[in-house]
Amino acid sequence: MHTLRQRYGGNLVHTYAGPTMVIVNPLSSPSMYSEKVTLRGRGDMSPHIYAVAQAAYRSMLMSRQDQAVVLLGSSGSGKTTNCQHLVQYLATIAGSTGKVFSAEKWQALYTILEAFGNSSTSMNGNATRFSQIISLDFDQAGQVASASVQTLLLEKLRVARRPANEATFNVFYYLLACSDTAPGAVASVPIAPHCSLQPEEKQKATQQFNKLQAAMKVMGISVDEQKAFWLVLGAIYHLGAAGATKAGRKQFARHEWAQKAAYLLGCGLEELSSSVFKHQPKGSLQRSTSFRQGPEDAGLGDGTGTCSGGTRCSGGGMAAGLYSELFTLLISLLNRALKSSQHSLCSVTVVDTPGAQNPALAGQSRGATFEELCHNYAQERLQLLFHQRTCAQELERYKEVAGGMARGGLPPLLSSPFLPSFLSRGVVPPQVRSLARTDEARGLLWLLEEEALQPGGTEDTLLERLFSYYGPQEGGHDPLLPSDKPRHFFLGHSSGTNWVEYDATGWLNHVKHNPASQNASVLLQESKIISSLFAGRAGSALVLSGSVAGLEGGSQLALRRATSMRKTFTTGVAAVKKKSLCIQIKLQVDALIDSIKKSKVHFVHCFLPKAEGAGGDPRGLPSRRVSGSELDLPAEHCEAGLMQLDVPLLRAQLRGSRLLDALRMYRQGYPDHMVFAEFRRRFDVLAPHLTKKHGRNYIVVDEKRVRAPRRGHRHGDAELGAAPADASPSRRRWKSCWSRWTWRRAATTWA
Numbered sequence: 101m102h103t104l105r106q107r108y109g110g111n112l113v114h115t116y117a118g119p120t121m122v123i124v125n126p127l128s129s130p131s132m133y134s135e136k137v138t139l140r141g142r143g144d145m146s147p148h149i150y151a152v153a154q155a156a157y158r159s160m161l162m163s164r165q166d167q168a169v170v171l172l173g174s175s176g177s178g179k180t181t182n183c184q185h186l187v188q189y190l191a192t193i194a195g196s197t198g199k200v201f202s203a204e205k206w207q208a209l210y211t212i213l214e215a216f217g218n219s220s221t222s223m224n225g226n227a228t229r230f231s232q233i234i235s236l237d238f239d240q241a242g243q244v245a246s247a248s249v250q251t252l253l254l255e256k257l258r259v260a261r262r263p264a265n266e267a268t269f270n271v272f273y274y275l276l277a278c279s280d281t282a283p284g285a286v287a288s289v290p291i292a293p294h295c296s297l298q299p300e301e302k303q304k305a306t307q308q309f310n311k312l313q314a315a316m317k318v319m320g321i322s323v324d325e326q327k328a329f330w331l332v333l334g335a336i337y338h339l340g341a342a343g344a345t346k347a348g349r350k351q352f353a354r355h356e357w358a359q360k361a362a363y364l365l366g367c368g369l370e371e372l373s374s375s376v377f378k379h380q381p382k383g384s385l386q387r388s389t390s391f392r393q394g395p396e397d398a399g400l401g402d403g404t405g406t407c408s409g410g411t412r413c414s415g416g417g418m419a420a421g422l423y424s425e426l427f428t429l430l431i432s433l434l435n436r437a438l439k440s441s442q443h444s445l446c447s448v449t450v451v452d453t454p455g456a457q458n459p460a461l462a463g464q465s466r467g468a469t470f471e472e473l474c475h476n477y478a479q480e481r482l483q484l485l486f487h488q489r490t491c492a493q494e495l496e497r498y499k500e501v502a503g504g505m506a507r508g509g510l511p512p513l514l515s516s517p518f519l520p521s522f523l524s525r526g527v528v529p530p531q532v533r534s535l536a537r538t539d540e541a542r543g544l545l546w547l548l549e550e551e552a553l554q555p556g557g558t559e560d561t562l563l564e565r566l567f568s569y570y571g572p573q574e575g576g577h578d579p580l581l582p583s584d585k586p587r588h589f590f591l592g593h594s595s596g597t598n599w600v601e602y603d604a605t606g607w608l609n610h611v612k613h614n615p616a617s618q619n620a621s622v623l624l625q626e627s628k629i630i631s632s633l634f635a636g637r638a639g640s641a642l643v644l645s646g647s648v649a650g651l652e653g654g655s656q657l658a659l660r661r662a663t664s665m666r667k668t669f670t671t672g673v674a675a676v677k678k679k680s681l682c683i684q685i686k687l688q689v690d691a692l693i694d695s696i697k698k699s700k701v702h703f704v705h706c707f708l709p710k711a712e713g714a715g716g717d718p719r720g721l722p723s724r725r726v727s728g729s730e731l732d733l734p735a736e737h738c739e740a741g742l743m744q745l746d747v748p749l750l751r752a753q754l755r756g757s758r759l760l761d762a763l764r765m766y767r768q769g770y771p772d773h774m775v776f777a778e779f780r781r782r783f784d785v786l787a788p789h790l791t792k793k794h795g796r797n798y799i800v801v802d803e804k805r806v807r808a809p810r811r812g813h814r815h816g817d818a819e820l821g822a823a824p825a826d827a828s829p830s831r832r833r834w835k836s837c838w839s840r841w842t843w844r845r846a847a848t849t850w851a
């Protein structure tokens with residue numbers, strides 16, 4: 101760890117050679133993203149998130165190939181912050197045609213996304229609760245011509261149900277703070293008086309709300325459109341206050357609040373009531389959508405701590421559906437502001453997903469929820485992509501091109517992470533299989549769906565089957581371990597370095613199709629007040645509604661991306677129509693991965709420097725269950741600048757990211773001295789001037805380019821890179837070798 105540490109602008113940033121950068125989230129770093137740093141030239145930048153932006157931009161300009169930057173890491177490790185800096189930096193260095201994409205616009209975009217898609221969780225005070233793909237499309241001159249945002253895996257149920265002591269989306273608090281003071285549209289939204297904010301919270305939320313309104317203005321969202329947002333948010337809020345009861349038939353517990361919700365939505369109370377309660381699955385009276393969970397509410401929960409407490413209400417499905425529709429509308433309005441008719445050639449896509457979730461890391465004793473499982477699943481799939489791109493593919497290429505060249509032999513093939521397939525194995529469209537229970541080992545998502553559809557299926561039968569397939573075996577590296585709490589189990593994420601305890605209580609009910617969620621879109625489209633904003637969205641956009649937002653496609657490239665995403669979903673159209681949540685989740689992650697796969701991918705690993713959990717004793721955390729030797733590590737803490745590092749935690753993250761495996765493979769596959777000595781023995785006849793003149797020389801080979809390091813030295817690409825047609829076999833071989841290999845950084849001593 102010490103050898104990796106490097107001071108940079110008063111902060112800690114770690115980097116490796118190769119297509120990957122590692123960032124240990126610093127706690128404060130105003131100088132790190134200053135204009136001075138922005139203006140630094142190439143080579144000065146590494147290690148810095150701007151260096152990744154530069155590399156992606158240069159690679160795109162040189163190869164005309166789409167690029168993707170994928171950020172990986174735990175929740176709170178700094179992915180979103182770095183994403184924002186990366187996009188801002190790219191837009192700054194590239195410039196835009198006619199200054200359409202000012203820094204102000206990007207700032208506004210992120211302010212809006214943060215308000216509607218972020219919330220405070222136990223791991224991060226401003227955690228992203230959806231996956232986002234931000235694409236910048238560049239024209240022939242390398243300037244930003246247009247841009248687009250696509251979002252998936254929105255944790256929409258957070259408006260109705262969330263872990264104890266966690267908040268709903270930020271925007272609700274902003275609205276709550278301003279409902280009595282703000283002029284115009286906001287004041288027209290009556291807010292239930294029983295929920296209030298502390299004075300300091302209120303002041304902060306008011307400022308944020310003003311910032312949000314200004315940002316919406318910058319993004320061209322009109323006052324009338326803004327009003328529609330406040331109305332729907334107000335309605336969601338009042339639905340929560342209305343609660344639900346079962347007196348004969350299911351109905352609202354407090355009609356006055358339900359009446360207000362109906363008024364804000366522009367529909368009648370009866371209409372709202374039937375949309376919420378009609379065809380609702382049995383036992384689906386869900387917990388409240390109330391905002392704040394006071395200590396007195398906690399007792400009203402189901403004892404598991406997985407739901408927010410408060411009054412009983414079955415408007416959860418409706419509230420989640422309304423929020424999902426609102427979010428989809430928001431993304432399409434943002435895309436309206438980002439699109440342009442300019443012709444674009446290729447793009448840089450930045451992917452940010454909610455980080456790995458582990459309540460124990462935040463000192464919470466509760467089990468992780470189904471939504472947290474979904475975010476962890478997406479992280480696992482991205483990790484798998486990293487493994488495939490960085491290790492498996494590189495190894496194949498090495499075998500193919502350099503087989504037998506390294507005297508040390510080929511590096512061993514690393515086993516791929518196990519969990520992604522464990523989770524989604526067997527999730528296929530229902531039309532090609534029967535829904536009867538099978539004895540075949542299936543993934544967790546499959547089993548969940550199957551048990552939800554089976555009469556008599558419960559969480560206990562689900563876990564029973566899960567353990568019968570994947571339970572602990574002698575000598576095996578089990579990804580699944582039992583817990584002593586009922587309906588709890590452990591999953592070993594990140595190759596068993598991050599053990600997360602899940603609580604499966606209520607999962608079956610959660611994945612059952614809830615028609616109220618579907619009814620939300622009908623209700624909005626038929627609203628007497630706001631239907632115009634929601635009406636036009638039909639057809640294929642509707643099929644993906646609630647899953648992927650931002651498929652309108654403003655530019656040619658955006659259209660292409662949207663088509664490709666839709667294609668991913670077409671294999672599961674029947675499933676989507678069937679509203680199987682598990683299949684939708686798998687398809688969304690598939691769509692995310694497919695959209696990245698077509699590009700050249702740059703990975704950024706963000707690491708959490710320390711965890712708040714387990715009363716400050718990191719050895720008490722389940723995440724420390726790494727291996728026998730790791731368990732014995734002392735809880736060593738290192739001081740670095742102003743920051744205390746939790747070294748065991750960092751080690752576990754490093755191990756889980758498989759970065760060291762990738763590094764070892766690069767090192768073994770392309771050992772500096774060995775390969776270069778061999779390389780030189782075979783091919784130095786092609787560049788004798790380099791070997792003879794320079795003595796100790798430092799050669800940097802990046803992509804297909806070679807350059808001598810000494811300033812002014814002209815033995816560059818022209819001489820080394822271009823083998824004439826009549827070149828000797830060895831020279832042609834050399835060239836082919838050159839064009840197929842990616843030599844990241846090779847330093848050697850030349851005789």
Ligand SMILES: Nc1ncnc2c1ncn2[C@@H]1O[C@H](COP(=O)(O)OP(=O)(O)OP(=O)(O)O)[C@@H](O)[C@H]1O
Binds near residue numbers: 229
């Ligand atoms: N480079 C940085 N400099 C200063 N603060 C940072 C930096 N990176 C992250 N932070 C701070 O760390 C906190 C968490 O960052 P951020 O929200 O970006 O994490 P994340 O990985 O996106 O989390 P999640 O996955 O939960 O969304 C924020 O409060 C942010 O201000």
